[in-house]
Amino acid sequence: MKKRLKSGLGRSTPDSVEVRGRNLADELIGKVSLGDFAYFELMGRLPSPQESIMFNALAVTLVEHGMTPSAIAARLTYFGAPESLQAAVAAGLLGLGDRFGGSIEQAARMLQEALGEPGGSVDIEDAAKKIVAAHRGGQIIAGLGHPTHKPVDPRTSRLFEVAAENGFAGRHVELMKGVGKAAATAYGRDLPINATGAIAAIASDMGISWRVCRGIAVMARAIGLVAHLQEEMSDPMAAEIWARVEHEASGEL
Amino acid sequence: MKKRLKSGLGRSTPDSVEVRGRNLADELIGKVSLGDFAYFELMGRLPSPQESIMFNALAVTLVEHGMTPSAIAARLTYFGAPESLQAAVAAGLLGLGDRFGGSIEQAARMLQEALGEPGGSVDIEDAAKKIVAAHRGGQIIAGLGHPTHKPVDPRTSRLFEVAAENGFAGRHVELMKGVGKAAATAYGRDLPINATGAIAAIASDMGISWRVCRGIAVMARAIGLVAHLQEEMSDPMAAEIWARVEHEASGEL
Amino acid sequence: MKKRLKSGLGRSTPDSVEVRGRNLADELIGKVSLGDFAYFELMGRLPSPQESIMFNALAVTLVEHGMTPSAIAARLTYFGAPESLQAAVAAGLLGLGDRFGGSIEQAARMLQEALGEPGGSVDIEDAAKKIVAAHRGGQIIAGLGHPTHKPVDPRTSRLFEVAAENGFAGRHVELMKGVGKAAATAYGRDLPINATGAIAAIASDMGISWRVCRGIAVMARAIGLVAHLQEEMSDPMAAEIWARVEHEASGEL
């Protein structure tokens, strides 16, 4: 009556460790880079050279965004719990929700649901207009606009360039661009595709389900958060932030 | 009177994003792999080819360990909170504490404190004996022994091979091996160096402080946890684990 | 140009600590119970005797649900990171998302949005039918149905009894009951109001915004999770769960 538990990710025997059917020691360690291994974990096969460049480019874009709310939360957590670096990273990751990491997921979902299965024959221009129409009333369209990077998000240009060079500027990228144009027309102002939108479009053209797109942000940012905690160890700011916020918020100014 | 807040990790202007002083779009995206970027974030410079192979090898070893307590906790969390993948990854990372991720930190600390600054003249054999002596009374020595992988942990052999090929089998690796031998003599049984011990020794020979060694495990495992959650989406086991545990624990068997 | 940071929750001076404007040492410690203090923190005033009984009843209902996915995740996390009990509790709380804690929020939102501001004149029966109609197509209605407790959830009966005795069986409770009846008619089978639905309805009649209803579950469950970790310390099950799951999932059965 029990459902059988099974996982194809990893297994160990006394003399070997396997990951997705490959021998970790013999076939992977020292031969495959971390980014390619992440692709392997997610897709079940090693990337081609083009896939490797593209996937690593997406992930690299997401590692470090400076002093974000996530990074500040991680530093404040480390201040209180220096015994568990893992908890400080976890605290930082918890903020990659609907407003941050979630926006990649939302943009990828929008594009993937509009285009349907690979090989479909949806008209890109029509699809773009429908998406914009569905967002009327001032609703934000995932993947468009940026408070700082105007008129162009430099990461977007670069990511689209890498995508074109490696064969990943497909129908989802085309649709994302179409959405940007249709939105500019509808709203009467420039709405640049932000890095989130570019990543969502390219990941979609790589065949990555929108359901795990938030995960790419999470794995990349974990790296950045470790770097923030390393900096916090030698050049701390948590106590200073705490003191200032507490002082002002409790009305002692 | 205020302490100045400053961070050298990332900054943005309207037309550029910088990470550790380099232009992200122009110099890094599409040119640097995720593993090399992680090295860059931690060490402040891009790795040499040898450093790249070695660092990626360490990280790759830590990504996927099958159905660990961390992976199970992440899957159970996702079951309850499917709206926030980031929270499920965070829950999984929280278990990388003293027993798991912490053991790399502990082993690296043991080796780095024994050898002191680079270029020191500590006698390796003496240092190894002192370490073993300090653990008398059945205390576990970080980096030694494994419940499954006997007599040899296959990851250890491979990591030491990669280290030798790339110039990272230095004094810390030598000391770790010395500790293994001294422990075998003292305890009268084989105590293989486990993957944790190998990683700690090699990371130490790469100049990575023991204070961030736990962080390498954390960043790597974040990748593996995303893969577990992707598998959980298509082939779930959380509900089944819950049902079995609840049924048995509440005495209904 | 800066927005002023301010908080009315707590402040300290050298000789006093204030919480929401009251002196903690003189007015609260030793005089107010934990549940009443929670009410005070959320509502800004101490509860009346009726409010105290009711609020404590809601919270008590949410503390302990046996070996839930949350409790298992907390125990597995503690196994890996015994140095940080707080991280194990946090891991457990992370699973109180849309499927669990979130359902109280959803039910309360449904009721509060249907009835609008206090003193409104919405017809309860109409509102109930509209809610059920909006869920056609097999969609679950928050607050109704339970896999185990049939035909009646014993907590619901008791909570509604306490509500009636203390003056909190108001329009939201009436609406929740109406939704239950309308759903039974529409679906042709009994759909008992579960504890979640009862709590959501009563909290709504107490004037608690649906936006913090999930928070009542979170604060209550934190208590239960600490108890699970205490039990795990003396009578552990994490290692056994891990061993079984790993063995079966990796195909060694």
Add this chain to the structure above:
Amino acid sequence: MKKRLKSGLGRSTPDSVEVRGRNLADELIGKVSLGDFAYFELMGRLPSPQESIMFNALAVTLVEHGMTPSAIAARLTYFGAPESLQAAVAAGLLGLGDRFGGSIEQAARMLQEALGEPGGSVDIEDAAKKIVAAHRGGQIIAGLGHPTHKPVDPRTSRLFEVAAENGFAGRHVELMKGVGKAAATAYGRDLPINATGAIAAIASDMGISWRVCRGIAVMARAIGLVAHLQEEMSDPMAAEIWARVEHEASGEL
């Protein structure tokens, strides 16, 4: 060969829910307050009136400490992930580590290990001197000293008063006071017992193991964090904190 999983905390049948052997609906809901229920969960029996006053007093003291690093981290996390209030509370709890919640654990451990089993005959004055001697070299003694509350922590005086009135000013409280005096003599300056020290001493005299003392802080603070998030919803400060920190840290000042 399998170890049997069992838990005595909660179980459900179709028509009842039991917590620690008592019927939740019939015996507990509407009859027992949240604080007393927490005591029941931890100790396995309902508290006496004196135990109830004392335990609630300890917990109440720990709920709200104003704009702590924990509260700021929770608010920043909520800003990024407004879909999961539980994650923001969890992020806040993660900071209750060695520096904050952990200090209660440390103080309680120090006292409990010094006095041994109840009914022991350790000399209090001797034990106090030994503890101070073991901390020479400027090491902080858990439970002593406070950056703001000088010369006396008002919560300490009040907690000791409640303890005396209810029969919990026992040998652990005596020892904590002895440690304070011995430290003042040894260091030549006043070192007031802080709230942490008072709570640790009283919890010890109530028979609560030091291993769960950190848990009392965790369960109490979960309440406070929900209140902070409620305030953040109506009167947000996360975006402002982020903007200020990012601006200054990236050198744009």
